[in-house]
Every structure is written in C-alpha cells, then in structure tokens.
Amino acid sequence: MVSLTFYGGVNEIGGNKILFEDQNTRLFLDFGMSFSLANQYFDEFMQPRKCNGILDLLEFGLLPNLDGIYRCDYLDHCKLPSEETCSIDGLLLSHAHMDHSSYIHYLREDIPIHCTQASKDIMQALDETGSSGTCELISLKESFKTYTNKQGAESKMTGEKTKKPRSITKRRAHSMLESLRSKRYLSATHSKVQLLIF
Numbered sequence: 001m002v003s004l005t006f007y008g009g010v011n012e013i014g015g016n017k018i019l020f021e022d023q024n025t026r027l028f029l030d031f032g033m034s035f036s037l038a039n040q041y042f043d044e045f046m047q048p049r050k051c052n053g054i055l056d057l058l059e060f061g062l063l064p065n066l067d068g069i070y071r072c073d074y075l076d077h078c079k080l081p082s083e084e085t086c087s088i089d090g091l092l093l094s095h096a097h098m099d100h101s102s103y104i105h106y107l108r109e110d111i112p113i114h115c116t117q118a119s120k121d122i123m124q125a126l127d128e129t130g131s132s133g134t135c136e137l138i139s140l141k142e143s144f145k146t147y148t149n150k151q152g153a154e155s156k157m158t159g160e161k162t163k164k165p166r167s168i169t170k171r172r173a174h175s176m177l178e179s180l181r182s183k184r185y186l187s188a189t190h191s192k193v194q195l196l197i198f
Contacts, residue, residue, distance in 0.1 A: 007064040008034050014099025017064060019088075026088040028069075033102035038062060050143065053078040054106055063106060070106055077144040086110050096122035096137075105136050112167040120168055139165045 002022045008015035015034025020027045041060050042048060048056040053074035057063040063070075068087025075082035086108055093115035094100055101123065104113065115123075123137035142164060145157040 008032070008037075012036050014097070016094070016100050017103070028088060028091045030094055030100040031091055031103045031107060032100040033098055034062065035099060053080075053143075057103075057106065063103060069108060069111065071108055071140065073142045073144055074106065090114055093119050095119055096126075101137060105140070109140055109164045109166050112169060114169045123168075137166075138168060139163050 002020070005019040005021070007017035007019065009018065009030070009032075012034060014032055015037065016030035016032045018029040020029060037060070041056075041062075048062075054063060054070055055078050058065055066087065067081070068083035068085065070082075072082040088111060090112040091104070091107065091114065093104075093113055096115070096119040101119070104123075120138070126135045127138045141162040142157075143162075145162055146154045147157050149155040
C-alpha cells in the first residue's frame with residue numbers, strides 16, 4: 001500500500017519533505033527548508049551552527065528525526081548513531097529552489113538524487129558561489145575529519161581531500177518517472193501519486 005508522509009510543506013509555502021513509501025521502496029520528494037519555521041530560530045546573521053552538526057536542526061524540528069538518511073560525519077561528530085546502509089532509495093527533486101532543496105546538504109552522499117539538468121545547474125552554481133558552508137548540494141565536504149600532521153599532532157582536514165560526490169541523475173521529469181518505474185520504484189498503478197509529484 002502506498003503511503004505519503006509529509007515532514008514539511010503542509011499549511012505553508014515550501015519546506016517540502018514528502019516521504020513516498022510502497023512495499024520496500026522509500027523515496028523523498030524534495031528536502032527543502034521551511035522558511036517560516038527556520039525564521040523562528042535563525043536569520044541572516046545567526047545560522048545553524050555547523051560545528052554542532054545537525055543537532056540544532058533536529059532540536060528545532062527543522063529536520064525529521066529519521067534513521068539512515070543523514071551524513072555520517074555529522075552524526076558521528078554529534079555522537080548520534082549512524083547507519084551503515086541508507087534507509088531510502090532516492091530523492092526526487094522537483095526543482096532547486098531552496099524551499100525544496102536546501103536541506104539536501106544534510107543527506108548522505110549515497111542517496112541518489114533524481115532531478116532535471118536545470119536543477120543540477122542551479123545546485124552546482126550554489127555549490128560554487130555559496131558562502132554559508134551549508135550549500136554542498138552536488139558534492140559534500142566531510143566535516144570534522146582529521147589527520148596526523150608532520151609534527152605528529154592531529155589537524156583538521158580541509159579542501160578537496162574532504163570532497164565526496166553525490167549521485168545525481170539528470171533527466172526530464174517524464175524520463176525520471178520512466179526510470180523509477182523501470183527500477184520498480186513506481187508501478188503503473190501509481191498514476192495519482194505521479195500526478196501529485198509532477
């Protein structure tokens with residue numbers, strides 16, 4: 001039986017985080033920021049503390065408390081349990097506005113993202129020009145990773161050495177549905193859900 005769980009985007013504009021489940025298949029539609037909820041706690045000059053991993057966002061209910069979907073580097077830093085395997089099969093991104101894509105930054109890099117070329121281009125531009133440190137939509141940089149330097153002390157690893165690419169599949173919306181259907185993520189009987197998604 002198909003189920004939809006809304007973790008955002010209800011009675012508000014944006015903040016879409018919709019979990020589609022059918023048998024053993026779990027897909028998110030979008031993973032965006034709720035501006036109205038985020039603005040209750042943060043503003044332009046007071047952002048979530050990156051050094052706190054995802055604890056601020058979980059504490060304030062900005063991210064759903066779900067196992068197996070968040071970056072292991074953040075979970076390990078916060079001493080939260082991290083799963084070896086991912087608990088969702090992918091993310092369908094409707095478009096790359098921040099209220100639909102912003103919190104992709106916090107997702108594991110092994111979650112496949114299905115989006116259009118235009119959405120990928122926008123996320124790439126945000127990655128290349130963003131200054132907040134929480135863009136990282138196309139690839140992520142492992143935070144809190146250390147190494148032993150030449151003096152034998154522990155140092156924080158930075159730069160390209162920490163970069164990990166995400167799995168991004170670029171397609172038109174119709175071909176995304178066809179691809180997901182061929183992987184048995186969607187069946188022909190889900191036409192009402194397909195209309196809802198696209």
